[in-house]
Amino acid sequence: MTNPAIAAHGLRKSYGDRTVLDGIDLTVPEGTVFSLLGPNGAGKTTAVKILSTLIAPDADSGQVRVGGHDLATDAQAARAVIGVTGQFSAVDGLITGEENMLLMADLHHLSRSEGRKAAAGLLERFDLTEAAKKPASTYSGGMKRRLDIAMTLVGDPRIIFLDEPTTGLDPRSRHNMWQIIRELVSDGVTVLLTTQYLEEADELADRIAVLHGGKIVAEGTAEELKQLVPGGHVRLRFTDPAAYQHAAGALDETTRDDEALTLQLPSDGSQRALRSLLDRLDTAGIEADELTVHTPDLDDVFFALTSTGSVPAQSKETVR
Structure with a gap:
């Protein structure tokens, strides 16, 4: 750069x-x-x-x-x-859209012809041609x-x-x-x-x-x-209750939902973490019907970073 x-x-x-x-x-x-x-x-x-x-x-x-x-x-x-x-x-709401544009052209020291050309082109680009002669207050x-x-x-x-x-x-x-x-x-x-x-x-x-x-x-x-805030996880969904029970017994650190037949495992969603999880599933003979990755959204990031005393331990250098 x-x-x-x-x-x-x-x-x-x-x-x-x-x-x-x-x-x-x-x-x-x-x-x-x-x-x-x-x-x-x-x-x-x-x-x-x-x-x-x-x-x-x-x-x-x-x-x-x-x-x-x-x-x-x-x-x-x-x-x-x-x-x-x-x-x-x-x-300026007291003058038209076109007049606002021409005023800016004057401030940029464009000639009259250059100003009108620039104004017309930009009004068209921003879909304002039909409203160009109307007061901006409308x-x-x-x-x-x-x-x-x-x-x-x-x-x-x-x-x-x-x-x-x-x-x-x-x-x-x-x-x-x-x-x-x-x-x-x-x-x-x-x-x-x-x-x-x-x-x-x-x-x-x-x-x-x-x-x-x-x-x-x-x-x-x-x-x-x-990835700076906790809360990421992988969700495994099963349609076969027996397969679900087998997976629940074979995997550690899971959050169970017996009604929905889903297991939730903590994960940062990185390629390395997903590869490790897939290897564990293969070794245990587990085949889920659906695997989805859930990561924190920017709402989570915003609240974590801007709440007093809640700034994650990772510094900004970790994501540069």
Whole structure:
């Protein structure tokens, strides 16, 4: 990873005696989705504001580079390659969707013809052409969010910060937004996404960092993070009561469900653990009718990592 889109080391931010970010490290490869996950007040929005040059980090912070540019010495160059969609819509409801787009084109110093071309193309891309001449105040929540991101794309940014972009959207609008994000990444755009929706991070992110108390308490892929918390197991289901009783007697550390004829064995779901279990089943002559692997979901990870005193013993280095 020679040229990450975002690289921050020892990022710090305090307000008086309150430390919001306590020396976090972030490395985001180009053309990926990196998600910051955490409860309210964890510091997600503060991190986005610093990385997008909206506020400055503390003087004792380490180096922060965005798009290859050092924010301490060349913030203006970084601004030229980024786009930001905040928690709250930047759409002006008093003017039309098209006028919002043209306003952004003016702010990016596009010529009149270039601005109209960019606006028309993005309005079509985000399925807003029919509504383009209507006041943005008449748009639904999903339409306003699509317009918000379309406005962000007027400057053709290669790095986009999306701060809780689907908050308040209905499930259909949220899924539409996910598709838009996937399309952006397929075009080579890098996305740093903050969210409180665990399903969203699981669905979109190539890597996830869990932020809690101003620190990153874990980082990895969704699957790697799920292995940090206990609760994974393999479930064996039988249709023959005799086969079920034989398996129950031959296997240790099982949880039985005599009514459903199922056995539950603790497992982290790894290939090594499954191979070991299959070898044990073969040796004991056990043939289950169904074998399913159950691993903790991101809900389990989130609650374990952000509950006081409940951070798993594994450190973030174990999943890098």
